């Protein structure tokens with residue numbers, strides 16, 4: 001079908017280099033855009049549903065195959081599409097957590113992870129980060145011991161973020177999971193910032209559950225995501241219906257309870273599927289992205305007074321800077337006040353950093369080309385020099 005030909009979202013990105021911290025990995029590919037147009041009708045996918053009646057069995061468009069490919073992509077046994085990473089958290093918490101069960105999260109867990117625990121009526125306990133903003137296996141072990149000692153219960157579940165949203169740091173998830181497994185605690189690895197961005201091997205991490213976000217990191221329309229698990233847990237989290245209607249005696253067979261029967265219909269599933277070949281390719285090129293972000297950070301660090309709050313060298317493109325002692329000093333007397341930096345960036349075709357930020361701010365350079373990385377790095381130094389800040393580069 002020719003729908004969508006000539007529409008290229010890259011054109012938008014060509015006008016501006018977008019450093020938005022949370023959007024970078026979610027921008028649609030041209031193929032996803034075309035799929036969105038072609039499958040815009042709500043039931044465009046469900047129209048092809050034939051026995052057995054469930055989304056992950058549909059063979060045209062090839063959703064059944066896509067589910068298998070997704071599981072293989074993250075090296076897990078089975079996967080389901082979900083409407084956002086949060087719905088993956090919700091499904092797992094609902095399946096595993098009973099009222100008043102302790103659940104471990106981390107100091108950097110996303111609010112939706114907390115909400116999933118609250119919805120299941122569990123009690124959240126956070127694993128603190130160390131002074132480098134890393135969640136360590138020792139901190140996890142200490143917290144497990146403390147929770148067991150104080151509540152008298154073993155945590156029903158642990159959430160851990162592979163890369164967190166505050167610092168973009170890569171946490172030693174495999175080590176943390178090893179510790180949790182010594183206590184027989186299942187672990188959900190939140191790959192919202194990794195699945196679709198870099199290669200993720202769920203089995204190597206030891207994850208019982210691995211969750212990704214389509215609109216955050218898989219070039220897919222919102223709301224979309226993936227929940228993958230092992231054979232050991234599949235029956236628990238993907239249990240099918242059992243209860244019968246008391247008047248009609250109706251049952252709903254293979255519909256999955258935690259998935260509310262079926263999940264991503266139409267645009268979201270085909271959009272995600274259309275981007276998938278690109279996503280599979282781009283995860284292999286993540287090293288270049290890491291090189292580019294380090295170039296940009298190095299340029300920023302060459303500006304006197306600037307520090308990076310994320311781990312350095314960078315291992316991920318989402319990065320938190322502190323320019324309180326550089327750009328913010330300029331902001332104090334500049335006629336545009338705190339807006340001078342984002343305004344100067346915009347004049348140079350760079351957007352996405354929160355308007356008015358001059359103290360602590362985040363950017364994500366994921367998706368830039370080599371030339372763009374150099375351009376962004378030079379732009380920061382250029383702005384600093386123009387405002388009289390001294391730079392070592």
Ligand SMILES: Cc1ncc(COP(=O)(O)O)c(C=O)c1O
Pocket residue numbers: 022083084085086087110112161163164165190192193212213214215216224225
């Ligand atoms: C670390 C992290 N996990 C999960 C989520 C939620 O993802 P979704 O919007 O796919 O539900 C976010 C969203 O910002 C996030 O930053």
